[in-house]
Amino acid sequence: MIEVKNANKHFGTNHVLKDINATFEDGKCNLIIGRSGSGKTVLMKCLVGLFTPETGEILYDGRDFAHATSAEKKKIRQDIGMVFQGGALFDSLNCEENIAFPLKMFTKMTRTEIKERVNYCMDRVNLVNANKLFPSEISGGMKKRVAIARAIALKPKYLFFDEPNSGLDPQTSIVIDELIIEITKEINATTIINTHDMNSVFEMGERIIYIFKGEKNWEGDFTQIAKSDNKELIDFIFASNLLKRVKDTF
Amino acid sequence: MGRTFGRVDKWSAFWSSVIREIDKLGMGSIVIVSIISVFIGAVISIQLAVQIDSPLIPKFTIGFGTRDTVILEFSSTVIGLILAGKVGSNIGSEIGSMRVSEQIDALEIMGVNSANYLILPKIVAALIINPILTLMSMILGILGGYIACISSGLLDSDTFIFGAQYYFKPWHLYYSLIKSIVFAFIITSISCYKGYYVEGGSEEVGKASTKAVVNSSISILFWNLILTVLLLL
Numbered sequence: 001m002i003e004v005k006n007a008n009k010h011f012g013t014n015h016v017l018k019d020i021n022a023t024f025e026d027g028k029c030n031l032i033i034g035r036s037g038s039g040k041t042v043l044m045k046c047l048v049g050l051f052t053p054e055t056g057e058i059l060y061d062g063r064d065f066a067h068a069t070s071a072e073k074k075k076i077r078q079d080i081g082m083v084f085q086g087g088a089l090f091d092s093l094n095c096e097e098n099i100a101f102p103l104k105m106f107t108k109m110t111r112t113e114i115k116e117r118v119n120y121c122m123d124r125v126n127l128v129n130a131n132k133l134f135p136s137e138i139s140g141g142m143k144k145r146v147a148i149a150r151a152i153a154l155k156p157k158y159l160f161f162d163e164p165n166s167g168l169d170p171q172t173s174i175v176i177d178e179l180i181i182e183i184t185k186e187i188n189a190t191t192i193i194n195t196h197d198m199n200s201v202f203e204m205g206e207r208i209i210y211i212f213k214g215e216k217n218w219e220g221d222f223t224q225i226a227k228s229d230n231k232e233l234i235d236f237i238f239a240s241n242l243l244k245r246v247k248d249t250f
Numbered sequence: 251m252g253r254t255f256g257r258v259d260k261w262s263a264f265w266s267s268v269i270r271e272i273d274k275l276g277m278g279s280i281v282i283v284s285i286i287s288v289f290i291g292a293v294i295s296i297q298l299a300v301q302i303d304s305p306l307i308p309k310f311t312i313g314f315g316t317r318d319t320v321i322l323e324f325s326s327t328v329i330g331l332i333l334a335g336k337v338g339s340n341i342g343s344e345i346g347s348m349r350v351s352e353q354i355d356a357l358e359i360m361g362v363n364s365a366n367y368l369i370l371p372k373i374v375a376a377l378i379i380n381p382i383l384t385l386m387s388m389i390l391g392i393l394g395g396y397i398a399c400i401s402s403g404l405l406d407s408d409t410f411i412f413g414a415q416y417y418f419k420p421w422h423l424y425y426s427l428i429k430s431i432v433f434a435f436i437i438t439s440i441s442c443y444k445g446y447y448v449e450g451g452s453e454e455v456g457k458a459s460t461k462a463v464v465n466s467s468i469s470i471l472f473w474n475l476i477l478t479v480l481l482l483l
Contacts, residue, residue: 084352088353088355
């Protein structure tokens with residue numbers, strides 16, 4: 001479980017995160033949603049330690065990450081897997097080497113063991129015949145799969161996904177969403193997903209936090225959205241005419 | 251800087267990175283360094299020959315002058331400037347691209363000290379390979395001068411070789427190698443810094459790459475003067 005307590009973050013005079021309190025539960029897909037510029041990416045970067053909140057705590061199963069020593073942070077980070085918007089695969093390494101990278105850096109596994117783990121991770125994300133391909137030679141959907149395979153290589157307790165569906169076609173997006181749900185349940189991970197994708201919200205939103213102008217404006221699950229009378233949330237979720245019509249129908 | 255020279259996460263990964271960087275930064279520069287050294291060495295000797303027309307100055311001065319010009323200044327400083335252009339832009343754009351495509355963030359989140367993992371192998375590789383390239387440039391520069399003098403009939407072989415060996419001071423060689431080591435550090439550290447702290451997109455990566463070359467070149471010229479005053483005067 002990851003808890004955020006009274007987190008504040010400024011960039012100059014811009015108060016980007018305003019006293020955020022949130023809890024992200026184990027074995028669930030926790031979604032952070034909000035408009036562009038609302039502060040959700042900053043929140044995620046605070047959660048993974050790329051930014052440090054000026055005040056407040058980030059607790060990983062009770063361990064304070066924001067104010068931990070670099071040795072403690074390093075230990076916690078080995079329990080974190082993150083999939084970036086663009087994949088962030090290492091250009092100079094092929095798919096197999098990308099997935100093997102954290103195993104080589106942080107384990108004492110033999111080459112054979114690493115090879116077996118890499119093959120397992122590739123199978124798990126349904127990657128076929130891509131071992132020797134470089135990131136520049138594969139599609140966006142495949143890059144996301146390789147990034148997921150790399151993120152799960154060390155069997156993390158905490159999984160982060162930054163806009164996992166951006167740049168993907170609707171069908172591939174659904175496949176990636178299903179994969180995230182399956183992996184979360186399989187390893188009982190605390191999964192946090194930063195997304196704009198409304199399909200993902202209704203598909204995966206077991207727990208949703210809506211960020212509006214740097215504040216936590218709403219939280220709940222996808223079944224509670226339609227019943228909510230929160231104007232900002234409703235305007236955001238049902239922004240498209242299609243979704244408005246769907247909402248009116250029900 | 252502190253993070254760059256911090257404890258290495260995994261030595262086997264570090265040394266394999268150093269070898270890869272030696273191949274990329276060093277071996278990839280051999281051809282350009284060789285071509286430039288041979289041609290500049292040839293031009294230096296011909297220019298000296300043209301200018302030394304007094305019968306009071308012995309002909310072997312051409313070999314002597316070629317050797318000292320190549321060893322003292324050309325092979326360390328000029329090659330340093332050329333490498334600042336080639337290697338500096340390469341490093342600046344490589345690390346800058348990694349920054350904007352979040353590869354550096356990915357390393358950090360994994361718990362890898364990204365500055366140490368990406369920058370230190372490049373600095374170590376350059377410190378190893380730059381003096382070797384400089385030595386190679388010295389040999390090829392003097393060889394270029396020799397070939398130019400002999401093939402154009404300006405000087406006979408024995409006179410050039412006598413001049414090239416005349417009053418040789420080993421300290422000049424050490425001075426040049428010390429400069430090449432300092433320049434290697436300047437090129438890699440400035441270029442890595444510019445790439446590592448890029449913010450924005452591909453346009454900023456291009457600007458960072460240009461800044462890496464310009465700043466490295468100016469620093470090389472500045473430290474060339476400082477080292478010359480400190481080591482030769």
